[in-house]
Amino acid sequence: MFDSLKPQPADKILALMSAYKADPRTDKIDLGVGVYKDASGNTPVMRAVKEAERRILADQTTKAYTGLAGDPAYADAMIDLILAGSVPRARVAAVATPGGTGAIRQALELIKLASPDATAWLSNPTWPNHPSIINYLGMKSATYRYFDEATRGVDFAGLMEDLAEVAEGDVVLLHGCCHNPTGANPTPEQWDDIVELLKAKGAMPFVDIAYQGFGDGLAADAAATRLIAGAFDEVLIAASCSKNFGIYRERTGLLMAIGRDDEQVAQAQATLAFLNRQNYSFPPDHGARIVTTILTDPALRADWEAELEETRLGMLSLRQQLADELRQQSNSDRFDFLANHRGMFSRLGTSPEKVEVLRSEHGIYMVGDSRMNIAGLNAQTVPLLAKAIIAAGI
Ligand code: PLP
Ligand code: TYF
Numbered sequence: 072m073f074d075s076l077k078p079q080p081a082d083k084i085l086a087l088m089s090a091y092k093a094d095p096r097t098d099k100i101d102l103g104v105g106v107y108k109d110a111s112g113n114t115p116v117m118r119a120v121k122e123a124e125r126r127i128l129a130d131q132t133t134k135a136y137t138g139l140a141g142d143p144a145y146a147d148a149m150i151d152l153i154l155a156g157s158v159p160r161a162r163v164a165a166v167a168t169p170g171g172t173g174a175i176r177q178a179l180e181l182i183k184l185a186s187p188d189a190t191a192w193l194s195n196p197t198w199p200n201h202p203s204i205i206n207y208l209g210m211k212s213a214t215y216r217y218f219d220e221a222t223r224g225v226d227f228a229g230l231m232e233d234l235a236e237v238a239e240g241d242v243v244l245l246h247g248c249c250h251n252p253t254g255a256n257p258t259p260e261q262w263d264d265i266v267e268l269l270k271a272k273g274a275m276p277f278v279d280i281a282y283q284g285f286g287d288g289l290a291a292d293a294a295a296t297r298l299i300a301g302a303f304d305e306v307l308i309a310a311s312c313s314k315n316f317g318i319y320r321e322r323t324g325l326l327m328a329i330g331r332d333d334e335q336v337a338q339a340q341a342t343l344a345f346l347n348r349q350n351y352s353f354p355p356d357h358g359a360r361i362v363t364t365i366l367t368d369p370a371l372r373a374d375w376e377a378e379l380e381e382t383r384l385g386m387l388s389l390r391q392q393l394a395d396e397l398r399q400q401s402n403s404d405r406f407d408f409l410a411n412h413r414g415m416f417s418r419l420g421t422s423p424e425k426v427e428v429l430r431s432e433h434g435i436y437m438v439g440d441s442r443m444n445i446a447g448l449n450a451q452t453v454p455l456l457a458k459a460i461i462a463a464g465i
Contacts, residue, residue, distance in 0.1 A: 082199065084438055091436045099434035100456065102447040105251065105415050107285075107314060107382060110449040117317045119375035123364035127357075136353050139344040141167025145359040148366040149325045153280065153310055155290070157297035164328040164340035166347050167354040171281045171311025174326035176204055177346050178277060178307045181328065182242055183208055184342065191277070192234065192243045194218075196418075196440060198251045198279070201244060215243075218253045223408035223420050225255045231268060239273035242307075245299070247280030248292035249414020252442035256286070256413055262295045266302050276303060281311035284379045285386065286413035304331040312362050314415070315379055321358030386415065389448045396457040406460075418442050421465045433459035 087103040106114050140146065146165040154163070168174040182189055191210055193201050194217035205212045213236075216229030237243060245265070250256050257265060269276055276299045283292045300306055305328075312323040328343060330336035347354055365371045390410050397406035409417050419441040429435040435456060437443045448456060 080203075082203075084199070087436055087438060090430075094434065094436075096434040098455075100436065100447060100452050102435065102437040102443040102445075102456075105314070105444055106319060107317065107386075107415065107446045108444075109385075112447075112449075114319075115317065117375060117378050119365045119371045119378065120316060120318060120361055122371060122374075123361045126364060127360055131360075137167075137356050139347045139353060140165065140340070141354045141359055142356060142363065144367070145363045146325060148363050149310060149312075150327065152289070152366060153283065153293050153308065153327075154297055154300050155293065158300040158329055161333065162329050162331075162336055164330060164336050164343055166326050166340075166343040167356075167359050168309075168324040168326050168347070169322040169351065169355055170313055171279065171309055171324040172200060172204075173322065173354070174309035174311070174324040175201070175279060177326050177343065177350070178309050178328075179204055179208055179210065180346050180350075181307070181339075181342060182277075183210055184346075186240055189275075190238065190241045192237055192241060192274075194230075194244070194246065194250070196252055197244070197246070201279075217250075218255060218418065220420055223253075223255065223418065224411070225257050225261065227257065227261050230257075231264065234265070234268055234272070234274075237269070237272045237274045241272075241274050242277050243269055243274050244277045244279060245295070247278045247283070247296040247308075249282035249286045249416070251281070251414070252416050252418055252438065252440060254412030254414055254417040254445075255408075257295070259294065262298055266298060270302060275305050275307070277307040277309070279309050282314050282414045283310075284315040284376075285383055285415055288383065289376065289379070300329055303329070305329060305335075312358060316358075316362055316365070316375070318358045318361060321361065322355050323358030323362060386445050389445050389450075389453060390417070392450065392453045393445075393448065393457060396454055397460065400457050400461045415444055415446055416442050417445060419460070419465065421463075425463050425465050428463045429459055432463070435459055 084104050091101045108114055145167055150163050168177055191205055191212045193212055193214050195214035215233035216226045219226035278296050280296050286292045308327040310325045313319045328339040330339050365375045394407055394410040421441045423439045426437055426439055426441050
């Protein structure tokens with residue numbers, strides 16, 4: 072049986088992680104996988120997470136199964152964090168999932184069950200797991216233009232032109248904030264236009280929100296998701312707690328399905344619970360319990376928000392420092408886009424060959440499409456990266 076297994080394509084981001092580990096150079100710089108790192112290169116456990124875990128350890132009286140949808144208190148707290156009343160709670164069906172990836176997978180399975188012929192539209196580029204899971208499930212997909220190679224901003228005219236081709240009942244996958252891999256995001260006015268177009272086309276938005284609090288702040292980063300939630304009869308939202316709570320390995324996510332009326336919401340809720348059961352029965356609970364503990368305790372929540380804000384401002388300041396340094400070293404403003412991007416990533420916009428030169432000659436690791444994890448930098452390495460970028464002729 073196993074002899075017939077074929078090699079599967081590797082995840083380029085995870086392969087880069089291994090290559091970095093194996094590199095013996097001591098001055099190497101890791102701008103690869105999307106994990107937040109502080110100035111010393113550590114991925115810390117957040118203070119509020121530590122305290123929540125301490126309380127759970129002290130107070131938890133059972134580890135019996137939760138429910139197929141996970142703990143309802145977790146769904147309530149997350150729906151409030153992300154949607155903040157932009158749509159009545161009664162219109163939201165939700166299940167806990169193993170990470171944001173689990174939510175994406177369940178959302179796609181739900182789409183496949185409900186509408187097997189629907190096309191899922193993906194930004195070009197997008198997070199590689201989006202097309203990978205869609206292809207694995209044998210679903211139809213198409214891409215819409217997203218990144219302007221010249222300005223390194225959103226190719227808004229291209230995006231609108233491509234989304235004008237969306238058919239009624241198609242699904243359009245949108246990054247709620249902090250686009251991965253480019254770092255380029257639509258303006259609030261552009262979001263209004265996207266919503267208007269998709270409504271006119273009768274398409275269903277599917278929002279992937281994995282970096283709330285990493286861009287312009289918790290509320291600003293959820294603004295597009297809230298706008299969409301309030302504007303359509305049906306919406307899917309896949310949320311991840313991996314980054315903003317720093318609980319990557321706890322596998323903590325939530326899938327929301329917003330429906331038109333009670334009947335639709337009840338059917339969506341039952342289907343989501345069914346899908347959890349088919350795949351893994353009960354979703355993991357530890358990460359969800361940490362998140363619920365933090366979000367429902369005012370002092371813990373304030374401390375989490377404060378630490379998240381420090382994290383966000385640290386990344387913004389690294390962006391500004393890098394843009395300033397490159398302005399000086401290149402004697403031009405052609406890298407100013409780095410300060411305008413938001414979230415953990417920026418796409419530098421150079422060839423795989425030049426990315427390879429950065430790796431082989433300077434020990435700087437970024438994804439082959441020239442995506443850099445800004446959090447992999449610190450005040451000392453920013454000038455080194457700028458120097459290498461100029462030396463490589465980028
Ligand atoms: N969506 C995007 C765009 C991401 O970058 C990530 C990355 O981690 C996820 C979803 C889901 O992450 P996880 O499954 O670790 O929660
Ligand atoms: O894009 C990233 O780097 C993060 C982490 O299969 C990640 O989203 C990368 C690849 C993967 C799962 C998570």
